[in-house]
Amino acid sequence: MRHALILILVAVITISVILIIYRPDLLEDVWLWLVGLIGPIIGFTKAIIKSVSNFFKSLDHA
Template identity: 85%
Template sequence: MRHALILILVALITISVVLVIYRPDLLEDVWLWLVGLIGPIVGFVKAIAKSISNFFKSLDNA
């Protein structure tokens, strides 16, 4: 589970870096939204990861 989250994070960072290098005009207005919403995004991802983890633990116990 943790490996999938790391893979998704690396993919997002890579796409962002490529866009910054080749098409910075696309990210000009978006980065302020991302900075402002990083807290809720992190909280949402943590909640999803916790619920998925609990789901798999419940499958192991059944």
């Protein structure tokens, strides 16, 4: 699971850097939305990770 999260993080960073270099006008509006929504995004991500880990723990006990 961690490998997938690391892969997704690297992909997002790479795409962001490419867009910053070649098309900074696209990111101008998007980053304001991300800054505003970072709290709910983090909370939603934590909830998903917790539910997935509980699911895998329930499979181990069964």
